[in-house]
Each structure stands twice: as structure tokens, then as C-alpha cells.
Amino acid sequence: MECNIYSHISRPVLSQAKIKKLLSLVLARERREGAVSVHLVGDRRMRRLQAAHRGQDKTTDVLSFAAAEGEGPDPGGELGDIFLSVPQIRRQAREWRVSAEEEFARMLIHGLLHLLGYDHIHKKEAAVMFARQEKYLAAWPR
Secondary structure, X not given: OOEEEEEOOOOOOOOHHHHHHHHHHHHHHOXXXXXXXXEEEOHHHHHHHHHHHHOOOOOOOEXXXXXXXXXXXXXXXXXXXXXXXXXXXXXXXXXXXXXXXHHHHHHHHHXXXXXXXXXXXXXXXXXXXXXXXXXXXXXXXX
16 A cells, blocks of 8 residues: 655644554555545634535535545556545544544545545445444554
8 A cells, every 4th residue: 555644733643654654554455455645733724624515614524535536546556646634633523522633634534435435424334434434443553
């Protein structure tokens, strides 16, 4: 697995090594391969992305952009980009009373599952996606 990590913030939650290890775990369990780019951003950048791509003028925790959205897997092995708003994830961690590391890992897994084709628009899809997300989080050897 190839993974590029771009940090646009001063205090990342997880090290690059831990990010790569978690992504590798999920890809191995999903029996998939591919390259992923992870972007650690602040609220302003995430808000701009959310407005431009989803039409919502607010920040969010994670956005995923598949390399070959709607066209099947990319033959070059590029899965896509995951953008994570670290400040939003830290707020959510406090709200849900979990560690920032756990919430960051959960959102990273969530973003990767979107790149792999999972979604949570419909109830059945959501049940599958969130069950996998929590299963992989539990399997992550912190």
C-alpha cells in the first residue's frame, strides 16, 4: 500500500506510521490494495471543501474523494484522497467522551471505507458500513 500524508496543521493526532498501519490493516481485511492520500486539515480548509463539493457551508470531520468515482476501481491502484479536519475530530472526541486518537482512527477508517465503495445513505448500507468501521477500530493494535 502506498500512502501519502499531507499535514496542513501543527498538531496531528496520530503519527504517520500509525496512520499507515491502520490503513494497511483495513485494506488487508478488505482484501484490497491501492494508494491513498491522507490530508490533515483545519476547519477553514474543510469548510471550503464541504461548500465546494457538497454545497454545505460548514465544517465536517471527514471527506473522501475516490480516484475513479462511479467508474469502478482505478486500474492504476489509486483509491483516492481522505481529508480529515483535526479540530472537528478533537471536538467530537470530547463530545463523545473518547480519546482524540480513537475518534481520529474511526474517521480515518470511515473515509477509507468510502473510498472502497461503502456508503451510509440507506439504512442497510449504513448498518454494514458502521459495523465494519467499528470492527476494524476494535482490531487496531494501538
